[in-house]
Amino acid sequence: MGVAAEAVKMARELGATVAGFVPAKSLKNSPSARSAGPPGFRAGTGSIMVLGLYHDPEHPEMDWWEEGASTPGDRMLQQIAEALRKWLKEVHRIDARVLPYQVHDGGIYLKDAAVMAGLGFIGRNNLVIVPGSGASIRFRALWVDLEVPKPRAGRRPAFCEECPAPCQTKCPMHAFVDGRYHRAECLKRIDVNKKTATGERRPLDHCRVCELVCPSGRDG
Numbered sequence: 001m002g003v004a005a006e007a008v009k010m011a012r013e014l015g016a017t018v019a020g021f022v023p024a025k026s027l028k029n030s031p032s033a034r035s036a037g038p039p040g041f042r043a044g045t046g047s048i049m050v051l052g053l054y055h056d057p058e059h060p061e062m063d064w065w066e067e068g069a070s071t072p073g074d075r076m077l078q079q080i081a082e083a084l085r086k087w088l089k090e091v092h093r094i095d096a097r098v099l100p101y102q103v104h105d106g107g108i109y110l111k112d113a114a115v116m117a118g119l120g121f122i123g124r125n126n127l128v129i130v131p132g133s134g135a136s137i138r139f140r141a142l143w144v145d146l147e148v149p150k151p152r153a154g155r156r157p158a159f160c161e162e163c164p165a166p167c168q169t170k171c172p173m174h175a176f177v178d179g180r181y182h183r184a185e186c187l188k189r190i191d192v193n194k195k196t197a198t199g200e201r202r203p204l205d206h207c208r209v210c211e212l213v214c215p216s217g218r219d220g
């Protein structure tokens, strides 16, 4: 078994739902990089290891965001990523670096990376849909000093094209008014959530409508 396959196996043992690799240099021309500008982290060598963690809708608290502390689910992903970084160094003498979540903090476009690593596809809800987890999955990534071949990227299946798209019609902010995702409208909902939480001393529970109504991918 090669190091990349071994690392994927180790990631799953550590608790990740899915994991995969993509050459770091290929992210330079990812769809988001082309439309929104270069990612915060760029490397011409090595690879990006993407980790996905299923966020069970039965446990919404995994997604509750706290100022300065991210979410419980994201903290689990960070712990898995850090354990992998140490394992790569100690067992294989390979350098790795856990990347920040936000692009503007030096991160990457995680959804692009997940699709390019072959973990899933972008649904009409603008989320990555992963077989077995649907859209209820969150991602983190590490840069790894390991060259890997480019995997086959996930492609949207006919199922999604033929679906009546409740992800779009049920959006409370009409963020898909013309069938395309409009980030500004979705972000307004986040602002509403923040204002609602002000003074209540509770973590933020963001809108997940376009994720939770999606039937795709949940049964593997």
Ligand code: SF4
Binding pocket: 123, 124, 125, 126, 159, 160, 161, 163, 164, 165, 166, 167, 168, 213, 214, 215, 216
């Ligand atoms: S709800 Fe339907 S159209 Fe929307 S992402 Fe899911 S499968 Fe695709």
Ligand code: SF4
Binding pocket: 170, 171, 172, 173, 174, 175, 185, 186, 187, 189, 207, 208, 209, 210, 211
């Ligand atoms: S998260 Fe909510 S507001 Fe944003 S696009 Fe999805 S359904 Fe609309």
